[in-house]
Amino acid sequence: MKYSTFSTYHPIINFTYFVAVLLFSMIFMHPVFQAISLVCAFVYSILLNGKRAVLFNCAYMLPLMVVMAILNPTFNHQGVTILFYLNNGNPITLESILYGIAMACMFITVIIWFSCYNAVMSSDKFIYLFGKIIPAWSLILSMSLRFVPRYRDQIKIISNAQKCIGRDISQGNLLQRARNGLTILSIMTTWALENAIETADSMKSRGYGLPNRTSFSIYRFDRRDQKVFISMLLLIVIVIFGAATGENSIRYFPSIKWSEMTSSSVMIYISYSLLCFIPVILHIAEEWKWNYIESRN
Numbered sequence: 001m002k003y004s005t006f007s008t009y010h011p012i013i014n015f016t017y018f019v020a021v022l023l024f025s026m027i028f029m030h031p032v033f034q035a036i037s038l039v040c041a042f043v044y045s046i047l048l049n050g051k052r053a054v055l056f057n058c059a060y061m062l063p064l065m066v067v068m069a070i071l072n073p074t075f076n077h078q079g080v081t082i083l084f085y086l087n088n089g090n091p092i093t094l095e096s097i098l099y100g101i102a103m104a105c106m107f108i109t110v111i112i113w114f115s116c117y118n119a120v121m122s123s124d125k126f127i128y129l130f131g132k133i134i135p136a137w138s139l140i141l142s143m144s145l146r147f148v149p150r151y152r153d154q155i156k157i158i159s160n161a162q163k164c165i166g167r168d169i170s171q172g173n174l175l176q177r178a179r180n181g182l183t184i185l186s187i188m189t190t191w192a193l194e195n196a197i198e199t200a201d202s203m204k205s206r207g208y209g210l211p212n213r214t215s216f217s218i219y220r221f222d223r224r225d226q227k228v229f230i231s232m233l234l235l236i237v238i239v240i241f242g243a244a245t246g247e248n249s250i251r252y253f254p255s256i257k258w259s260e261m262t263s264s265s266v267m268i269y270i271s272y273s274l275l276c277f278i279p280v281i282l283h284i285a286e287e288w289k290w291n292y293i294e295s296r297n
Helices: 011-027 031-049 051-075 094-120 123-130 135-164 174-205 223-244 263-276 278-296
Strands: 082-085 091-093
Touching (some): 011 031, 011 094, 011 123, 031 094, 031 263, 091 094, 223 263
């Protein structure tokens, strides 16, 4: 992961931001809101992961979006604007096509936002926020998110070690490959159980979950965090106000209908854009600040 200014802010800001953008991306089906959220998620994922994000988004997400958009009208035949009929007599409607595009856009946007969340919200931040409220669940969730990449790396190590002695899943006939795969799985299971026991003993010795237990934290909610948090909450309130007044809603069936664009809706669009672009804006501002300081020296 590349350096991100937003990841240096307080965990409550990171968590609140991702909860807001994920919920809004799943709830608002309006094309303007979906376009804003998708573009912002795409840009921020590139800022975090660089070329890997470009490859992931272009090679996997965009084709998946196209496939989902094409499949929906073949199964969903609602809508009053019939474009043509299939060989089996089912109609293809404009409303079903647009709804399929909206659903595909929403699905892809949420996946990209989750990839950004995993890059910014580490297990330490999650435990810091919820360790005292729900200690057991926070530990389970953080361990689950942390162990997925660890297990993937460990199984590569085991596979490479077995390959050196001719016992990899790519060596031998079909029966030998199956046996080699079971051996690797057995070694991996043993390692996972031993690691779980060691983790449990370590957490118990540190008094995790006890009512009077104190914990070390490197996070401080300073003035910089206060300014960003207040600004973010203000933008969230404006977007929620737009949802309450119907500015964020759209109807796809039986016919497409949404509210006309007004000065109020434009203000809500701008607020939602600023909300989604907060990490990028903060990163650009930080880069500009450092470049200005270096130019003065």
